[in-house]
Amino acid sequence: MVLSTQTSATTLDGAALRRDFPILNQPQPEGRPPLAFLDSAASSQKPEQVIQAIDTYYRTINANIHRGVYELSEAATAAYEAARQTMATFLNARQARECIFVRNTTEAINLAANAWGRSNLTANDRIVLTVMEHHSNLVPWHMLREEIGFSIDYIPLTDDHQLDMTVYAQLLEQKPKLVGFAHVSNAIGALNDVAAMTRMAHDAGAAVLVDAAQSVPHMPVDVQALDVDFLALSGHKMVGPMGSGVLYGKRELLEAMPPYMGGGSMIRKVTLDGTTFADIPARFEAGTPAVADQVGLAAAADYLTAVGLEAIREHELELLDYAMEQLPSVPHLTMYGPEDLSKRSGVISFTLGSIHPHDVAAILDGENIAVRAGHHCAQPLMAALGVVATTRASFYMYNTRDDVDRLVAGLHKANEVFGQV
Amino acid sequence: MVLSTQTSATTLDGAALRRDFPILNQPQPEGRPPLAFLDSAASSQKPEQVIQAIDTYYRTINANIHRGVYELSEAATAAYEAARQTMATFLNARQARECIFVRNTTEAINLAANAWGRSNLTANDRIVLTVMEHHSNLVPWHMLREEIGFSIDYIPLTDDHQLDMTVYAQLLEQKPKLVGFAHVSNAIGALNDVAAMTRMAHDAGAAVLVDAAQSVPHMPVDVQALDVDFLALSGHKMVGPMGSGVLYGKRELLEAMPPYMGGGSMIRKVTLDGTTFADIPARFEAGTPAVADQVGLAAAADYLTAVGLEAIREHELELLDYAMEQLPSVPHLTMYGPEDLSKRSGVISFTLGSIHPHDVAAILDGENIAVRAGHHCAQPLMAALGVVATTRASFYMYNTRDDVDRLVAGLHKANEVFGQV
Amino acid sequence: MAESIYRELILEHNKNPQNRGTLDPADYSYQDTNPLCGDEVRIDVRVADDKISEIAFSGRGCAISQASASILTEMVKGQPLDEVKALSKEDLLDELGIPLSPARLKCALLSLKVLKAGIYGVNAAEDVWQ
């Protein structure tokens, strides 16, 4: 097991950061240990700074944005557009208007699939996805295919649970219009080489959509360096509010796309006979947006920047490395995902002999260790791995070696309860 | 000017309620009067109770919902589903699953238009809308018409700025598949008789979609009594969070509808070949929802119930009556909307001689009076009224006669600044 | 808390399930999934003299869902169909005898939902799960 990143100089103190997150410091009932939260891949916890940003917004600047002439409305509009600029800077987008505010990754991909897909795909076209996608990067395309009739090819896994680049190269020979894939798999933590895959796609004339739900919270992501055409993220996984998120898109592509939802703010002119549409980003933000949530998202991005995304990545790799040392002591444990830790994020998916993953998670909950069990919204990946479900532990900046130790002890206990020796 | 509702027994003290709303009690710069917030039709302010509900959610129960086996996730799921039950009770829906959580009214209508419309409308069909709709109940239908090709008829206005029921009856003879209209017009405050219009529509075999963005915050709304098929609302206009809202639909209709967005939670099974979908309400809630916002929405509904929607309605009518007494003293003022106050909500739209509505609003802002100016996302209505824009003052429970007095004084001042005598 | 749901009875039925298998032909067969966690249960029933003469379950899922299916089939084998209709979720939960959170309740009740849906139709089974 080789750790490619240098970890000795980790600058991040998980136990200290933990104090920023009120929910992790809640008093527990008598006799219950503190919460070991190992489910950040599902949704992260929120620091004081983000909770305060929402609170302050409602207490001091709330109003509907745009078109308001009075002070509060101007302040709310300014806060919303400043949040957009913060996200553009965070992702290194060329312009703020390349960041469309959405509820979550799922909405981002639905928007891209519908607005870009409907105007670019016909029945004779192909697109490429992968078997490790989250349902949110599968179902929108399945639904669109029902309507339009294009074909979908899937990049399969290698034996090491990475994407098979040989097959990818072959699929590109069929000239797909789009390649869509996760930067990091939520279910097994595989980390894909976005820059290389994007270069290959562009050489073949395909546009690239990256599901960055699991990468943006955990490592530096630069949309210009990666040169992706679309990138989707969820605020709630990056210490931001639920209900916040971004679809990044290259300006030329966004400008050529028809709208997705219709309503206020996204129009230029409405008559009874029809509608003409506003410029980006407004064209894709119909109705009153979740201003407080997007302002909270900007606070989350600022928080991550202050902690340092390089440091977060190192910290998680260090925990991953430690876990990989400790976990093999647990009998009957099978782990999924690439062996090479430099090809992984801080996500560990496993099964424990014949104990069902839910039962493992329930026993861990008895020890106040929060993990997730199930198909992780990646049923095709589960099928490819030959399992119905796994138990998954995922790390974030606020986790510590102690959390890993407790996970290991909890798994021993599960074996014990189920009489699995 | 006749006030049909008895107002002597108003049980609501606007000045007292105002204390629940932190933003209305912010200290102002030296010499600036307190905020007279007369723009609740755009977005309402939030009481302490709602701000606290969001805060408490993030500090004590935040986690991703569904499929989580551990305590926090169960608590978050329970809070989310309890919020759904609260909204169902608030609207008197038969079942919680008839309430789909959405970001706002705009998303609710887009969902209904796409999911119901795509599976129920063909090129030969007709639907009926009205000239007083907000763009969010026009543009989604315009966009769908582009694709499918059905026809749209519009109910026009009478001279008293109400919907023309004679024309409506004629349009129903053409057997439209759907009738969609606002319960209350955001731009002129006209209050439509939903029960009667729905009965007529049903007799003609049409389904009914009501845009209740401007009614639910201000008066009791009972979906069973009104017998509407779909009803859309926004949390942010009913003292709830931005990013929250509900599409109510009758169960049989929702169950027959295909999904709108694809992703996690809304599936039954996903394979590489395709997707089968979950039951309602999950089918329409793809991805991680805005749990904190919907929990905040339930807190808002509880707040409104505690204050009393009858009392809120009476209070607003009382203010409207008072304003109608005072405003005629302002030279050059032209008001829009029904004369009969029982056919109105607490919204007053007006023009002031040749002063542009934005300039009126800017001068009022100088007096710290917040009103809105523009087309109010109702350009076809503005065209029908023969104006480009109006200035609009709108009331909520926290407004007082003092706000009305300041509005009147501000309008006199506007005349003065522009030398309009 | 979570631990106490793994009492002997559950672990025993999970390890040595009763009536595991399928019946072909069967008078009633029904299968359903808990969409939240993927548990699957199928139940096949043969009827004689208005009684459940034979019953078998198959499927996969957590210990709670599978043990519950095993226990349920034991409860109803040989019983008149009428009594099966009257069987409430409390009856099954009493038999299981463990404290369950809302999410795990759905695991525990999946087998009852499947049995009722198979014999009386989906609508009859609805109250089991709402």
Next chain:
Amino acid sequence: MAESIYRELILEHNKNPQNRGTLDPADYSYQDTNPLCGDEVRIDVRVADDKISEIAFSGRGCAISQASASILTEMVKGQPLDEVKALSKEDLLDELGIPLSPARLKCALLSLKVLKAGIYGVNAAEDVWQ
């Protein structure tokens, strides 16, 4: 604050706009709208000897947008096209001489955006409004 934007100059130009009307034919004509508030401005230009020989504006909107259009047409009438290209938003705002919030800035700058878009194309006008 809001009040002070209605200084004499603005009110005067709003009441008695300079160069109001249209030119037909014109060498350059362009119209645009402020989608946020609906202000409309159209500007027609005739050129002789690389100078703006005649200019007219039309449209409707708030006092700021209309007075700004009136003031701008006065500023550029008779000027070489080159200098118009170099005209910055600060130049126009200095002339208006009023404090403006971001929303009202767009009202004030609409005329400059329209003038530049008309003469040099939409891209050249973009920086005026971003």
